[in-house]
Structure formats: structure tokens, C-alpha cells
Amino acid sequence: MSTIEFLVQNEEERREIVEMARDFAQTEIAPTAAERDRTKAPPTEEFAKLGELGFFGMLIPEAYEGLGFDTLTYLMVIEELAAADASVAITISVHNSLPVAMLLAHGSDEQKQHWLPRMARGEAIAAFCLSEADAGSDAARLRAQAERDGSEWMLNGTKSWVSHGDCAGLLVVMARTDTQDARRGPKGISAFLVPGGAAGVEVGKAEDKMGLRSSQTVSINLSSVKLGPESLLGAEGSGFIYAMQALDQGRLGVAAQAVGIARAALEHSLRYSAERKQFDTPIKDFQAIQFKLADMATRVAAGRALMYEAARQKDTGRDVTELAGMAKLYGSEMAMWVTTQAVQIFGGYGYMRDYPVERLFRDAKVTEIYEGTSEIQRIVIGRGLHTE
Ligand code: CAA
Numbered sequence: 001m002s003t004i005e006f007l008v009q010n011e012e013e014r015r016e017i018v019e020m021a022r023d024f025a026q027t028e029i030a031p032t033a034a035e036r037d038r039t040k041a042p043p044t045e046e047f048a049k050l051g052e053l054g055f056f057g058m059l060i061p062e063a064y065e066g067l068g069f070d071t072l073t074y075l076m077v078i079e080e081l082a083a084a085d086a087s088v089a090i091t092i093s094v095h096n097s098l099p100v101a102m103l104l105a106h107g108s109d110e111q112k113q114h115w116l117p118r119m120a121r122g123e124a125i126a127a128f129c130l131s132e133a134d135a136g137s138d139a140a141r142l143r144a145q146a147e148r149d150g151s152e153w154m155l156n157g158t159k160s161w162v163s164h165g166d167c168a169g170l171l172v173v174m175a176r177t178d179t180q181d182a183r184r185g186p187k188g189i190s191a192f193l194v195p196g197g198a199a200g201v202e203v204g205k206a207e208d209k210m211g212l213r214s215s216q217t218v219s220i221n222l223s224s225v226k227l228g229p230e231s232l233l234g235a236e237g238s239g240f241i242y243a244m245q246a247l248d249q250g251r252l253g254v255a256a257q258a259v260g261i262a263r264a265a266l267e268h269s270l271r272y273s274a275e276r277k278q279f280d281t282p283i284k285d286f287q288a289i290q291f292k293l294a295d296m297a298t299r300v301a302a303g304r305a306l307m308y309e310a311a312r313q314k315d316t317g318r319d320v321t322e323l324a325g326m327a328k329l330y331g332s333e334m335a336m337w338v339t340t341q342a343v344q345i346f347g348g349y350g351y352m353r354d355y356p357v358e359r360l361f362r363d364a365k366v367t368e369i370y371e372g373t374s375e376i377q378r379i380v381i382g383r384g385l386h387t388e
Contacts, residue, residue, distance in 0.1 A: 014073045021077040024053065025084035033085035036214035037359050040206075042167065043088050043214055050092065051122025055081075059096045059104070064116035071249070072311040075256040079304070082260025083267075086363040087215040089260060091125065091164045093253030099126035099172040101246040102191060106234030111193060115170060124169030124196075128250075129159040129220055130243050136160075137376050139174075140185040140240055144222060146175040146192060153232065155192065155200070155225040161370070165218040166203050168196045173222065174239045191239035193231050200225035211362035248321050250371045251328035252314070255307040258331035258367040259300065265335075265342035265360045266296045273345055289345060296338045303331040322384035329377035332367035339364040 029046055036043060050056060058074045060066020069077070074096065082089035103115055118124040135141035144157025155175055165171070171194040178188025194201060204219030234242055270293065273284035283289045310323040339361040343350035350357050368374045 014076065017069070017073055018076045018080060021055075021080040022083075024049075025080045029081065029088055030084035033087070033214075034353075034356065034359060036085070036087065038213075038353070040213045040216075042164075042216055043085070043091075044167075046085075046088055047091070047122060047125070047167075050088070054120065055092055056095055056122035056125065057100075057116075057120025058092075059100050060116050060120045061104075064112060064120060066116065066120040070311075071252065071314045072308060075252055075307055075311050078253055078256035079260040079263065082257040083264040084260075085214075086257055086261050086360075087212045089257050090212055090215050093257060094128055094163045094250065095119070095126050097250040097253040098128035098243075098246045099170060101249050102172055102233060102242050103193075105245065106191070106238075106242055108230075110230065111233065115193065118169065125164055125167055126170040126172060127162050127165045127168035127196075127220075128243075128246070129162050129165070129171050129173040129194075131160050131162075132158065133160050137373060139243070140189065142174060142176065142189065144173065144175040145179050146177050146190060146227075147179055148177075149226070151229050153192065153227040153229075155194065155222045155227060157222050158204075159220040159222070161207070162218055162220050163370075164216060165220050166206065166216040170194070171196060171201070171220060172233070173220075174243050175222075177236050177239075186240035187237055189240040189243075190236050191233040191242050192227060193233055194222075194225060194227065198225050198227070209366075211359070211364070211366055213362075247371055248319075248324045249314070251324040251377070252307065252310055252320070254367050254371050255303070255310070255324070255327035255331035258328075258335035258364065259303045259307055261360050261364050261367070262296070262300045262303065262331075262335040262338040265339045265357055265364075266293070266300055268356050268360075269293060269296065269342045269345045272349075283345070292341050292345060296341050299334045299338055303327075303334040306330050322381050325372070325377040325380040325384075328367075328371065329374055329381065332364070333374060335364040335367055 054067045057066030058069045062068045078093050130139055132142050146153045146155045173192045173194050174189050176188050177190040178184045200223045202221040207217045273289050274282055276283050307327045310320050310327045314320045342357040343361050346357050349355045
């Protein structure tokens with residue numbers, strides 16, 4: 001990313017922000033998370049409140065009506081939201097980490113003036129449209145096309161697994177502009193700013209997912225979508241690189257989400273193990289359970305420390321491609337492990353939908369998959385090791 005336009009919070013200010021986020025998340029989001037998970041109802045009211053509080057503009061500078069947080073403060077807030085409901089956290093994370101980051105880094109003054117205040121207020125929730133049915137891990141294989149039509153663009157294609165694509169006011173769409181030579185791969189891809197309601201944009205069916213069930217994941221069909229020249233973001237042919245740069249930040253958002261899910265599983269396990277008696281003894285007093293809790297707490301702390309380190313490095317302007325990959329890789333596998341232990345501690349109850357750890361276990365899984373699978377993170381980290 002080119003410039004650092006955010007404010008770096010001082011410790012006291014950061015602590016107050018995170019406490020406020022925790023209070024809000026625990027009182028306004030957590031109590032209804034299980035019900036939303038059951039009904040798949042989108043968190044519409046919660047989004048409205050989050051918009052009023054400015055959470056959709058956490059990484060947007062104050063000049064564009066955002067809160068101008070630094071990366072560390074932002075990720076600490078994402079952890080709080082994810083500890084309450086990961087389905088809510090993912091929308092805030094994708095919106096801030098990916099489209100906002102791309103606009104800040106590569107948008108023209110006009111594009112920033114037009115979109116960022118609306119995004120900061122939560123009026124235009126933004127989605128990131130990179131993946132396609134045949135282009136997941138191999139993102140450069142994407143087939144959506146943007147063809148020149150005089151001074152305009154004509155966009156066609158279908159995007160898959162778009163988080164909150166059903167309610168997005170802005171879609172950042174990666175499409176092939178070098179339509180003659182698909183072998184140019186990453187070099188022939190450009191990024192476009194597509195208003196959610198543009199003619200020819202059709203929202204496909206919502207996926208029936210294992211977890212994050214109240215966050216709608218949809219396909220987006222783009223059928224002869226006419227776009228003006230102002231919709232091209234940055235330079236033609238650079239869209240793939242912009243998307244990869246943004247994913248560095250997106251992967252930190254997923255790391256924070258994983259830490260939040262794991263922390264919630266640990267907190268539930270601590271409470272439950274103190275209350276639950278077997279053999280006339282609270283199960284926390286059995287060493288088998290103590291060891292599990294100790295390992296869970298250690299891994300949550302390690303995941304958080306790695307995420308903080310990556311955030312601090314990013315806030316000093318360093319490239320964090322590999323560190324973000326490490327934070328996501330470790331955080332997501334840690335969350336899967338910690339939530340598995342939590343289900344085990346809850347025993348039969350842990351397997352039941354009536355108890356919260358079952359949802360946390362399901363919500364954790366996708367952190368190992370989206371915004372680059374664990375296997376892709378290992379490729380990114382491994383490549384970096386040889387270029388240092
Ligand atoms: N920062 C800056 N530039 C980068 C970069 C980064 N992090 N990563 C790659 N690039 C650049 C490369 O330097 C290269 O540029 P040059 O040709 O000028 O050198 C160009 O991008 C192409 O890179 P690669 O040759 O490495 O491309 P590749 O085809 O081999 O793919 C990959 C690399 C890492 C495997 C990439 O395809 C990848 O990350 N795949 C996973 C995709 C992914 O994360 N998808 C998630 C979608 S979002 C989502 O999950 C939905 C949601 O809503 C949550």
C-alpha cells in the first residue's frame with residue numbers, strides 16, 4: 001500500500017475503543033447470535049447500529065468521515081466482534097480490509113470522495129468479487145470479462161462465494177480486460193467499482209453453509225453491465241496485484257476473527273468447566289481438563305501475539321505479505337483446534353446446538369478456507385522465505 005493515512009492510536013485511546021467495542025458486541029450482538037445462526041437471518045439491525053458507531057469506516061481516514069484507526073486497533077475490534085458473532089465480524093472485516101483498502105491505495109480523488117463517506121457510514125457495504133467457480137485458489141484463472149465499448153466498459157461473468165453480496169452497495173469486481181490473451185493471467189486483470197444496483201447485476205442463490213450462517217454468501221451474475229470510465233480502479237491490468245495487496249490486510253482480518261472465535265470458545269469452556277460436576281467434582285479440577293484449558297489459553301495467546309506483531313509491522317509501513325499469511329495460517333488452525341477442545345470439554349452438550357461451542361466449531365472452519373486456504377498461506381510464506 002502506498003501511503004499511511006490513518007491515525008496511530010495511543011494505548012489509552014486504543015484501550016477505550018476496544019472496551020467500547022467489547023461492551024457493544026457483548027450486549028448488542030452476542031445475545032442474538034445463536035438465533036441468527038439458526039434462522040440464517042442477516043444481522044440487518046446490528047449492521048445499522050455498527051454503521052452509526054462508525055465500524056464500517058474503521059480504516060477510512062477522518063477526511064472521508066471514517067474513524068481512521070490503525071491496523072492494530074482495527075484488528076482488536078474485529079476480535080471483539082468475532083468473539084460475539086463471527087457472521088457479523090466477517091462483513092466488517094471484508095468491507096474494511098478489502099474494498100476500502102483497494103480504494104484508499106488506488107482510487108482517484110473522485111472515486112474516494114464518492115465512495116468512502118458512503119462506505120464509512122455503512123450506507124454502501126462493499127463486497128469483494130475475485131473468486132469464480134473455476135478460480136478459487138488459482139485466482140488468476142478468473143474468466144469474467146470487461147470489454148471496452150467506446151469510452152465505456154461492458155462487464156460479463158459470474159462471481160462465486162461473495163460475502164454479503166446480497167446487500168452490497170458496492171462490488172469491487174476483478175475482471176479480465178485483456179480478453180484476447182488469457183495466458184497473460186494476472187497481468188490481464190483489472191479492478192472495477194460496480195454499484196450494487198447497477199443494471200445487469202443479479203444476486204444468485206445464497207449458499208447453505210456449515211458456519212457463518214447469518215452472513216449471506218452468494219454468487220453474483222454480471223450480465224452486460226455497462227460501466228463508465230470512472231468505474232476502473234487504478235491502472236488497467238493491475239487489478240490482480242491490487243487484490244493480492246488487499247488480501248494481505250484481509251488475511252489479518254481473518255486472523256483476528258479466528259482469535260475472537262477461539263477466545264470465545266475458551267471463555268465458554270472456563271465457565272462450563274467450573275459449573276459442570278462429574279464424580280462430585282467440578283470438571284475444571286481434573287487434570288485432563290486443566291491441561292486442555294492450559295493448551296487452549298496458550299494457543300489463543302500465541303495466535304493473538306502473531307496477529308499483533310503483523311499489525312504493528314503493517315502500521316510502520318512494512319510489507320506484511322508473509323507475516324499476514326502466518327497470522328492467518330496459525331490463527332485459523334489454532335481456532336479449529338481450540339474449538340474442537342471446547343466441544344470435547346462440553347462432552348455430549350458440546351455436540352448439541354443448544355450450547356454455543358457447537359456454533360463456534362462450525363464458524364472456525366471457514367477461517368482455514370477463505371481469503372486463501374491454509375495450503376495457499378503455506379505457499380505464500382514458503383515463497384517469501386526464499387526471497388528474504
Ligand atoms: N502483494 C503485492 N503483489 C503481489 C502479492 C502481494 N501480496 N501477491 C502476488 N503479487 C504479485 C506478484 O508479485 C506478481 O507480480 P509480477 O508479475 O509483477 O511479479 C503478480 O502479483 C502475480 O503473482 P503470482 O505470480 O504469485 O500469481 P499466482 O497466479 O502464482 O498466484 C497465489 C499466487 C498466491 C496463489 C494467489 O493466486 C492467491 O493468493 N490465491 C488465493 C486466492 C484467495 O485468497 N482468494 C480469496 C478470495 S476472497 C474470499 O475469500 C471471499 C470473501 O468474501 C471472504
